[in-house]
Amino acid sequence: MSDFLGHFRDQEQKHTKERIYPTQCPYCSMQCTMRLVEEKTPYTTRWKAAPNKDDPVVQGRMCVKGVEAHVHTLDHERLTQPLLRQNGRWVMISWEEALEWFQRRVKETQERYGKDAVGVYGGGSLTNEEAYLLGKFARVALQTRYIDYNGRFCMSSAATAANQALGVDRGLTNPLSDIPAADCIILAGANIAECQPTMMPYFRKAKGNGATLIAIDPRETATTKLADIHLRIRPGTDAALVNGMLKVILEEGYVNEPFLKQHTTGWPQLKTWIESVSTDEVAGITGIPRDTIVAAARSYGQAATGMVFTARGVEQHAHGVKNVRNFLNLVLVTGKIGRCGSGYGAVTGQGNGQGGREHGQKADQLPGYRLINNPQHRREIAQVWGIEEHELPQAGVSAYEMFQRVWEREIRGMVILSSNPVVSNPNATMVEEALDRLDFLVAIDLFLSETAERADLVLPGSAYLEDEGTMTNLEGRVIRRQAVRSLPGEAKLDWQILAQMAQVLGKGEYFSFSSAQEIFTELRQASRGGIADYSGISYERIEREGGVFWPCSDENSPGTARLFEDHRFWHPDGRAKLIPVPHLEPPEPVCDTYPLTLTTGRYMAHYLTGVQTRRTPALLKKAPEPLLSIHPETAKRWNVEDGQQVQVHSRRGSIEMKVEITTKIREDIVFAPMHWGGENGINRLTLPELDPESRMPAFKTCAVRLEPVIATLPTEGKERSDIDGKAQKVGVGR
Structure with missing residues (x-):
């Protein structure tokens, strides 16, 4: 037997063929490149x-998700043929039948209810080319505002x-390479170690160079462990915290008066406001000791260079815009911007969260970060697309x-591309x-999410290994992803x-592309003169230079x-605004009935709604x-023990979860x-209150x-759920 196994291994090694494909991770905004090795x-x-x-x-770093990123693309549950629901069951159909069905349903719906009766919903992991085309598809092919x-x-x-x-x-x-100079x-509401792990070496290098790292987070995380100062804030009080820091910076003389006078507007009004702030009151609001707030403010105020990064912990609030505005106040009041080691960063979450919002799949935007309600912007894009502005x-x-x-029932039909809104939206039920x-829903996806x-x-779409195009990482660096599999x-x-x-x-003449590169050529033209220029x-430049930063005209x-770098900002007067x-208190305060605050976030091992990562063993x-x-x-x-199941109730519903007790x-x-979705979907509980400016x-x-x-014996025959949180029974009617 051992001789047979030895011969087997020898033959396997002798006849193994290896091919290496250049690709990149589809997950977070770092967009790490890698080599995919095929051993046959x-x-x-x-x-x-x-x-x-x-x-x-x-520079060769990878995280646990990147190492496993190819696995879901090979999964046996990949969709490979169009599926139509008939009598409550999925039926495989041809593409010709699928497109004919789609055309008929759109025509019937729009003739009866108007063009806006059909909506389109996209995703932040699409390539720039796909995001651009989706926006054009909605406005030219469907002619919908939604x-x-x-x-x-x-x-x-x-x-x-x-x-x-x-x-x-x-x-x-700033480029990431500036971080070690700070x-x-x-890091405000940013758990970099779990959400963008390959970004962490930049912060470790800064620490090695003597930098002070301040983390603002209600939890202790792998990121806060690296910090010199951890501000364990009460969720929703970020603006108050920054007001306290600004008070210290003003009183102790860390304000950059020449910068404010030459390059900003609004300082007199902000100064008057800061003077009225009480740091003791801020300590009471935020739950952070006054001395800790003072120490953090001094560290940032005294530093010759400094950088501020915000992420979802600051932004996913009903007053998220104002929270970020105050962190930008902190940057501008000290003049720490436009230099190596000095600047601001919003840490993008999704793979192409940056590029995805620049080229037209957002409700109010057109390509190049133009505004759809701006007459000049509308004329410019209409000309590129070969249509009349009024169309x-x-x-x-x-x-x-x-x-x-x-x-x-104002929207009667919808097309969803590469997104899972029943899990990612608040008030998910x-x-x-x-x-x-x-009346009809069309989903383009890899799996039955x-x-x-x-x-x-359901139309079977493409995974990142099959899909060529460009992505824009969190720095604003445009990079190219190659297709390496069929x-x-x-x-x-x-x-x-x-x-x-x-x-x-009937709009094929506007979509006669033969490659992703052709779409990018039109995107370049459409973005010319816009903010995101x-x-x-070009593809050739990206390949030659390892990526190109926008704007690049x-x-x-x-x-x-x-x-x-010239301290001229992108407002008409060249000045930044303070x-x-x-x-402002969160819109849903705790009370006797609901006395705890729920906050949500990510695990390192998973990405967004988990459709891909939960299929990765x-x-x-x-x-x-x-x-x-x-x-x-x-x-x-609450009389809860570690590992016990609890019902978590909010005003929108309840779900059952296992408890993890932690200090x-x-x-x-x-x-x-x-x-997780389904019965484990935390967004069945979350609040749909929207920021009045960002929504x-x-x-x-x-x-x-x-x-x-209370633990009970399981009911015999209870329907089991698989790793996607979906019922094993497929084809149940709507």
Whole structure:
């Protein structure tokens, strides 16, 4: 037997053929490149990921998700043929039948209810080309005003605040390589170690250079462990905290008066406001000791260089825009911007969260970060697209508001591309019920996600290994992703599906592309002269230079890695804008009935709604289920033990979860991850209160109560759920 096994291994090694494909991770905004290695033997094919040490951004670093990123693309549950729901069951049909069905349903719906009766919903993981084409598809092929995307839940508050204060929204004002030059770094609501792990070495290098790291987070995380100062804030009080820091900076003389006088507006009003702030009151509001607030303010104020980074912990609030505006006040009051080691960064979450909002899949935007209600911007894009300006619809509504329109039956049909809104939206039960009210729902996806399961027609799209195009990482660096594998079965590239759908709607002449590069060529033209100007960027340049920073309006321009080096901001007067930001309480305060604050976030092993990562065995093993984190003292008050099941109740519903007791959390809050849907979906509880400016929902603060579950024997024959949180029974009617 041993001789046989030895011979088997010898033959396998002798005949193993290895091929290496350059690719990049599809997950977070770092967009790490890597090598995908295919090993073929006479008996099997194995795939593994290897680092790319030539990557200018991460220099060969990979995280656990990147190492496993290829696994879901090979999953046996990949959709490979169009599926149509007939009599409550899925039936495989041809593409010709699928497109004919789609054309008929759109025509019937729009003839009866108007063009706006059909909506479009996209995703922040699409390539720039697909995001651009989706916006064009909505406005030219469907001629609807209703389009938005899941990036609304990621960057909208930071984007709105940056546009207001600086005149431009590019995630980071500086390249990542500037971070080690910062003497003080503030990470506000940003758990980098778990959400963008390959970004952490930049902060470790800064620490090695002597930088002070300040982390603002209600929980202790792998990120806060690196910090010199951890401000364990009460969720929803970020603006108050910054007011306290500004008070110290003003009183102790760290204000950069020459910078403020020459390059900003609004300082006199902000100064008057800061003078009225009491640091003792701030300590009471935030739950952070006054001395700790003073120490943090001094560290940032005294530093010669400094950087401030915000993420979802600051932004996913009903006052998220104002929260970010105050952090930008902190940056501007000290003049720490436009230099190496000095600037601001909104840490983008999704793979193409930055590029995805620049080219038109957001309700109020057109390509190049133009505004759809601006007459000049409309004329410019209409000319590129070869249509009349009046043919362009006006602005629609935000992501969550679209599902309210669906509930109200104003939107009767919908196309969803590469997104899972029944898990990612707040008040998710309402979203589920709204989708069931649609006359028709079309989902383009890799799998039968929780959303696709509710569709009438499901079209098999493309995974990142099959889909060429460009992405824009969190720095604003445009990079190119190559296709390295063939599509499975009858699946099609996402952009090809959109083009064919446009064709059957009679708009094929506007979508006659033969490659992603052709779409990018038109995108470059459409972005020319816009804030996000890509016109000087080409596939060839990206390949040659390892990525190009926007704005880049000339092929001979190096691109703009660091914004505002001349201290001229992107408002007409060239000045940044300061405003006073009073503290506003969260819209749903705790009370006797709901005395705890629920906040949500991520696990390192999972990505967004988990459709891909929960199909990856190695990642699912690391985090097999969602846990409710609760402080030991809080657990005592609620008579809850570690590992026990509890019902978590909010004003919108309840779910059952297992408890994880930990000292790494404030006593007045509980924490749950967002990666599961169905009965484990935490967004069945979250608050749909929207920021009045960005329309970002208040994911980070909602009032809840707990109810311990008394263990009972399982009911015999109870329907079992698989790793996607969906019923094993497929084909149940809507």
